[in-house]
Amino acid sequence: MSEISLKTELAGIKMNSPIMTASGTFGFGEEFEDFADFSTLGAIVVKGTTLQPRSGNKGIRIAETPAGMLNCIGLENPGVKVFIDEISPRIKKYNCPIIVNISGSTVEEYGELANMLDIDAVAAVELNVSCPNVKEGGIAFGVEPKSMMSVIRAAKKNTHKPVIIKLSPNVTDIAMMAKAAEEAGADAISLINTLMGMAIDINTWRPVLGNITGGLSGPAVKPVALRMVWEVRKAVSLPIIGMGGIMNAQDAIEFFLAGADAVAVGTANFVEPDITVKIYDGLEKYLGQKNLTDIKDIIGKLQA
Amino acid sequence: MSEISLKTELAGIKMNSPIMTASGTFGFGEEFEDFADFSTLGAIVVKGTTLQPRSGNKGIRIAETPAGMLNCIGLENPGVKVFIDEISPRIKKYNCPIIVNISGSTVEEYGELANMLDIDAVAAVELNVSCPNVKEGGIAFGVEPKSMMSVIRAAKKNTHKPVIIKLSPNVTDIAMMAKAAEEAGADAISLINTLMGMAIDINTWRPVLGNITGGLSGPAVKPVALRMVWEVRKAVSLPIIGMGGIMNAQDAIEFFLAGADAVAVGTANFVEPDITVKIYDGLEKYLGQKNLTDIKDIIGKLQA
Amino acid sequence: MILHKHFLADGAIIRHEKIGANDVYLLDIDIFTNAESFAAGQFVQLQVPDGEILLRRPLSIADVSGSRIVLIYRLIGKGTERLARAAVGSKVSILGPLGTGFGLECKRPLLVGGGLGIAPLLLLAKRFAGQADILMGCKNAAQMDWPLPLFKNVVKNTFITTDDGSMGMRGFTAEHLPKILAENSYDKVFVCGPEIMMKTVAKITAGHKIACEVSLEKRMACGLGACLSCTIETRQGRKKVCKDGPVFNSTEVFFDE
């Protein structure tokens, strides 16, 4: 049992486990100090960061839905400078790779962010392309291959770090988007970001969320996320970080079997702040029961 | 209170209420004879029908997921001839409009089906375009506007009945698909069909479903369905039949507020076979509480 | 066979307890409807209390008495684990009676059950008013804890097999069936249990030219014949396990290899 290893490497980043945290759901890690064991985490993916500080959306920002939640935080963040100058020195002590999730409103902003974050304290950047492309009529970068590819190229050109592209599930053909990402030079693929959804208050006749629509996450989306991981696994050879509704080790194992090289835990952090530790223990136990010693023994092993 | 009216008309079909049943979830109506009150139903949408009888998919056909279910029935049905000759005479007695959901593997098949179903017993056809287009590499008709438009045109050319197009939610831009449907001459829009998903058995390392992937339905998808109804409402003026996770009157009201002219109840029929009656009663009660008398008083009234 | 209209009832739990060491529970529910005429082999769709579980769960009617029905189930997954927590006095929604029951026309019936497949044979045995024999098999003596007392006074002869020989005859039921059939003059065999067991029994009874009915299990959503989750191919064409079954003539069905 003591030989079981969850250690892994993803896009050149050495990780103590294939369990990461999903952007926007784990703050900067500090908020979970009392519950998480950073030595069991593969990486902390911090909140979506932009060039300028952003105050996010007004009004109600979350709504609970059946087995899920909607959010329209609106990328509230202190801006990349504060991250680099104040936050990153503080969270260095966790000795855990830090991946910065970045969002721009133009292609150039992604390049600039990647460049600014090409620093020791940062292990990789993850491109959030679910945000509106202001120059192109506000359509999200991530639902159209061309704009997504320019964003990836802009980031790659400006950093020595691995560039992870986080795919939006709100597309017709996720495999095609993944192939485009591979062609554009991405080093790894995260999926899925949230599904676009909505909730309505039948007493006030108004949308529950201040921003009208929001991103659906949590167990409700797991079947869609798994299907997408599996489709992308068949389409590209890049490493995949699977996420979407992972609430326990069983869910994580489903993603590994479907082909995810690592997983990220999102909404579950809100429900059980120590969930990443529990998933770590659960994976060890599962491998032990199956007489396996290495997490890689199950990755992509779905017989379909 | 006695003046409250749920009566409505959709694409020229007179309906006792705006509550319909979703294709594939209510059989041919007969199965629910002990529980449904056909005088409170707007229409029965029968199981997806094809030219030839189909035996459907092998292996496990359903899987439960958080607040949802996956199905890969695979369009099992007795074929259009049996429907016309044997089933339709039997279900005439319900005095409830019958809408036949049809699927083809070529554009021509949709035309042929529409033509054969241009009979008294049928109030309308609903085109299921979530099935693979065998001539075009097996991509579903409904994820690409051109093939969807040819299907609509083929149906319209071959019937005097209203043609309802049932949109697939597995697309980047549902509003664009709706506009294309309107342009092609559809008389009404149903949405959403199921989201493509997957489930994995971590003991056997195999997909749970015989067909590997399946369609996700139930409460889990409601936020996505509502968002799509709202987006389509803004994009086109065709009547909309909203569905996806409706489990009670509250859910139905959310769809009406978002802009649905009628709703269809799917998965909920499996959980509570008398759910359509309960929703009818719930709608009456809600209108009464709000001092409204007509269901149309709430349709599209979302303040957003 | 009597055909019933379906009922949908908020049943009240009268009794609910673990009756088998191997996580087997007995649930006695008042459904406020006369249940006496329900056929052995029919089942109900039970809604797992507390709302987290979406789909109903199919469970065989193991016994009836007045307006009460008895279900016997084993913990398998989320649904049954959640169900096991339901308190006496609480409500549970029941849809039934579903499907067609066993055909009772015969003189010397032998019931063959394995594992939880033994449950529906209880009502069947009662329908035969003590005239049936039963052959039941489990892994070991410990797992015989719940069926033994239940069948004590409702069958004539009881044959027992355990995989490990810790009680009765060692081995599978089907291994001992030929001898039992040879030594008795059964005119019909009723089987409920794991698929492999039903398949083997079907083969043996066919060889002996004895009528045989099997009770199948398939994943179900509606239980009413509407969703087509549970379709199987039979020699008589496609059938729905929930509506045309779960009981079928053994010669009618194809068992998967």
Added chain:
Amino acid sequence: MILHKHFLADGAIIRHEKIGANDVYLLDIDIFTNAESFAAGQFVQLQVPDGEILLRRPLSIADVSGSRIVLIYRLIGKGTERLARAAVGSKVSILGPLGTGFGLECKRPLLVGGGLGIAPLLLLAKRFAGQADILMGCKNAAQMDWPLPLFKNVVKNTFITTDDGSMGMRGFTAEHLPKILAENSYDKVFVCGPEIMMKTVAKITAGHKIACEVSLEKRMACGLGACLSCTIETRQGRKKVCKDGPVFNSTEVFFDE
């Protein structure tokens, strides 16, 4: 103010009962951790039992005693309705203590509470060891059923308002506040209740140049400052209600129009 490490505990329900006719419940939970040092105004994130409800629910700590905490809540929607069914003896997961509590530095405190906002003032009153006065408002006399007995021996003077005048003074708390402030020499006011009430009280105390703290409510997912569901704009920049609050200086926050 003492800062605590957070705990995450499977609490055991010791007492759980309806204490107010208007669907108000009291929940007494053993969290197996010393709770005595929790600050009045802090809250917990409670996981609604039975698994259907995804997100935790924020509830103020109304009282503490040894390793036990008391929560008082009103039925609002799905979560609290489900919670109300939790049986004594069953478990409930509690994450806490969250946020910053009220600042106790003052000599003559006046607590002002409306509706369920009265709950956290109970622990606050105890922290002031009987030296605080309370002004509480409800719709009518019936709704005073639960706070009256709870506050009986823990405050000095009790002022009561009801919207309909069926008990105490007729009208809203804020209408009577100026007179109460004029007739007493309070040096700090603590308010918890509907936003409109807190806003008005904040205005009045500002006019009287009396320090005032308000306790805000916002939808929360994490409760830990990570998800940014609960951000508000303040005069000191953006703050998180769950971590920087829920208690704020009344002069710091902007009340929505």
